[in-house]
Amino acid sequence: MHGYALVQHIKRTSDDLLQIDEGSLYPALQRLLKEELVEAEWGISSTNRRVRTYRLTPAGIKHLNQEVSNFERMLEGVTRVLARGEA
């Protein structure tokens, strides 16, 4: 997926709940590139534009899974704390 599509994707799937500064995406992508968690490639998009698409590397997938599970655990913790608070 390329940068603009990524932004649109986030906006769409979160129903505009997550607003991100479009620009701030790029330094983040550069960091991921540097850590070799993603790789980038110039290509042609479905709308016939020249775009740079990003794909997760195996290391990236591993890292993503780890981050997701970390996040889920944290979220779970937060949910439980909030639930107890209500009770």
Next chain:
Amino acid sequence: MNWIKRLLGRRRLYTDLSQEIREHLSEKIEDLVASGMSREEATHAARREFGNATLIEERGREVWQWLSMESLIADIRYALRMLRKNPAFTVVAILTLALGIGANTAIFSVVNAVLLRPLPYQDSDRLVVVLHYGVAPVSPGNFLDWQRQNHVFTAMGAAEYWTPNLTGIDEPERVWALHISSDILPLLGVQPLLGRMFLKEEEQKGRDHEVILSYGAWQKRFGGSAGVIGRPMTLDGERYVVVGVMPRDFKFAPFWATKAELWAPLALGDRAADRGGNSLRIFARLKPGITLEQARSEMSGINSRLEKEYPGTSRDYVVLPLKERVVGDIRPALLVLLGAVCFVLLIACANVAHMMLARSAVRQREVAVRTALGAGRGRIIRQLLTESLLLTLAGAGAGLLLALWGIHVLVALSPAGIPRVQTVSIDANVLVFMFVVSVLTGLGFGLVPALRSSAVSLNDSLKEGGRGSIEGARGQRLRGLLMASEFAMAVILLVGAGLMIRSFIALQSIDPGFDPDHVLTLVVSVTGSQSADATSKAAFYGQVLEQVRALPGVQSAGVINHLPLAGDLWDRTFAIEGRAAPRPGEAPDAIYRVVWPGYFHAMNIPILRGRDIARSDGMNSPGVVVVNDALARQFWPGQDAIGKRFALTGSLPNAPWLTVVGITKDVIEKDWAHPPDPEMYLPYLQLSEADQAFLHYLTLVVRTAGEPTSVLPEIRSQILRLNQDATISQVDTMPAVIREATAQPRFYLLLLGAFAAIALTLAAVGIYGVMSYSVSRRTHEIGIRMALGAKAPDVLKLVTRQDMLLALWGAMAGIVFALALARGMSSLLYGVHSDDPLTILGVVLVLAIVGLAATYIPARRATKVDPMVALRYE
């Protein structure tokens, strides 16, 4: 090797990133257009939502960079470009800084070599000297008692001045030397380069005919030959054997007799019990763990016991750290100079800060644009500081060259009596000092302008659209503060220089008591030659005098034991006829001079009353003495001293009575500014044989009709014809001797004056710059005022009033500081008080003139402004 690949592929990464961002924006715009916006609206909306593209691109790039390093390089590149674009600014700033940093480096390198570096002995901070009143020598009896009785020193040794005649070579020569006890070299912790040190048993008479050579003497007299050990030397007619050579950087003694080129054992012989003849300087090393205080209290304990046993012999001895004795006298002067150059640097800083401030006003728009493009405040401050640090580094580089040259000049001009000045150099200490000073300087003049110009309000600066902004009140205040402090510092330096000038004038107007012009002096010695016995020695000097007087071009000639100012100073105690014997240690004493008839005439010293010493005052006539006015007044106040009698004490018992036959005018004795002490002149021909034998040399004083040195070759050949083993040394002229005696104050005056002149110039340039700047900024305003009818004087008043007021405040603050600081230099002053009102008045006048001139030129320009031009200005 990943990072190399990255480094090489970096450009690629950056283009990818910026293309990507551009594609992103255009895709977004297309989307928005597709949703029904106009293209223009869509472009704005896309940019708004995206954020600052340049900034984001930069952040993206930074991910790949060694951030600090690379932006530093970028900053430096940018700074260099800015500096190149303003060559006038750059050159003036660098020169100003080079002056400040260079002067500081030069003076600090002197301070470093003279005050800070340890003496060239092992653990030199554990070495002490014992001296009477901290300056004068000690008797052998005391020395030996201290050596035996103390428990605080690992070793204690003595040194005695010695100037033997070196004969048996082509041109006999008087050389500088020392007799040292065998403890001296071990306690200094310096090993000989060749051979050995002295042995304890060589302190006995008859075994003491060994010498250790300095490196210089080894090179000069033996060509640096390795086989020098065991070679003979004839000193004072006796055969000595070389037993050692000291290393190249070894010097002893460090504070007196510094020219000593060889050392022989100190054999006290029958002088061991002498408590009257003070001729030894005592050196000692503190035992580990013993403090200076403990050593002092132990020594005063020993001395109070000795004082009971031998009354009047053991008071007022001072234990001093050796280094204190070596550099103590010079420290205040050097610190004053260091302080002075610090002020020069501060003024230079203030000047450059002015220039930076003025420039930062011009560069306000540049800063605003950069801020608009996404530069953070920290980033801009860093950029501006990089510029000022670059300037300082360039200034420091130029300053280093200046310092190298300055050190060269300083060492060449430095008067005798500044210890270790030959070792002044730029070493690691100096470089570190210079680096720290430079960085502080760069921060000092760069920080405030950087902080100020980075705090611009974006909107205002951009809105002004090219018109130079009217500066805010804060900028004005800052500039005013800088100017006032520059003035204050210039006042401080000028007061310092002014006091030196006044004191120098006072020194110049001192009457030496004799007429120095056209007087040649030389030291003649025949010790150790065939005519060393008393009768032939007296005959020799008599003949020398006679023949020299007969030379064409010679008006008169005389002989004295020790020349005023240049020569040694011996003290003798005496007993006045008819007065009760004084308590021990309180006998009257006076400076002991021995002359031949004709000395006073040759030196043009007036006889105030009575008569000169005559040829008839010989061995078979009653003893006579001529005294100086000070002696007559001190010992016979309100009476006529002529005809009174006294006898020397402390040498032979039953010394003959000497009748005072004449009173001379007081003559400068040793230190130029020292008030005259009592002084007596005895005829050489009436001295006892023992007293004559003590005089190893005499000084010939020749008054010539023309250039004094022109008769020197004739005199030399006459003397050598009379005795081929005679040595001639210390050839000098009296004017040169006087110059030498006043060389130190002249040197300080020169330096302080130079620094003050630099300071004044910098301050004037600074004021001129500030004034021109504010006039040019206010051209528009002035034009309006003139168009509305303001006259030239009104405008003049308008533009100068504020700055003159500031200058006044600065000058007043400067006077307050100067009064406080000048007290620190009172030890350098003569005949003028550190709060001398005349000096301060003079300084204020000078500054007022300079300040007015520097203000007036730009202010005049303001009044010449054509209102029409001014209104159209910019």
